[in-house]
Amino acid sequence: MKPPTAASVHLLIVLLPLAGAVAMAAAATDGPPATYLVFVDPTPPGVTCMTYHLGILSAALGSEEKAKAAIIYNYKNVINGFSARVTPSELEAIKKQPQVNRVLPSATLHLMSSNFDGVS
Incomplete structure (x- = not known):
C-alpha cells in the first residue's frame, strides 16, 4: 500500500x-412526528394489553418513557394494536419489531353522504 x-x-x-x-x-x-396505527400479534396469556404494547414500543424507541409519551391508544377488542405518534426513523424501528404485522398512517375519513336508501 x-x-x-x-x-x-x-x-x-x-x-x-x-x-x-x-x-x-x-x-x-x-421529519415531524405523525400518528400511525400499529397492528401486532395477539397478546400473550397473562399479559395485559397495555404492558404488551408498551413493551413493543419501548424496544423500538429505546425507553419506556419515550414509549409512554408516544402511545395514544390501545386497541384490544376487534384488533390487537395501538396508535402512536412517532418520527419517520422511530417508525422504521417499530416496523422491525417481530410482533408487528402492519403499520398504517392514521387518517380521518368523512362520509360523502348520510343518506343511504332513504335512511339517514
Missing part, C-alpha cells in the same frame, strides 16, 4: 467535516 500523498490528506481533511455535517443534517431532517 502506498503512503498517502499530500493531495489525498488534504482531500480527507476537507471531506471529514462535510461528512459530519451531512450526518447531522440527516438526523435533523428526520
Whole structure:
C-alpha cells in the first residue's frame, strides 16, 4: 500500500467535516412526528394489553418513557394494536419489531353522504 500523498490528506481533511455535517443534517431532517396505527400479534396469556404494547414500543424507541409519551391508544377488542405518534426513523424501528404485522398512517375519513336508501 502506498503512503498517502499530500493531495489525498488534504482531500480527507476537507471531506471529514462535510461528512459530519451531512450526518447531522440527516438526523435533523428526520421529519415531524405523525400518528400511525400499529397492528401486532395477539397478546400473550397473562399479559395485559397495555404492558404488551408498551413493551413493543419501548424496544423500538429505546425507553419506556419515550414509549409512554408516544402511545395514544390501545386497541384490544376487534384488533390487537395501538396508535402512536412517532418520527419517520422511530417508525422504521417499530416496523422491525417481530410482533408487528402492519403499520398504517392514521387518517380521518368523512362520509360523502348520510343518506343511504332513504335512511339517514
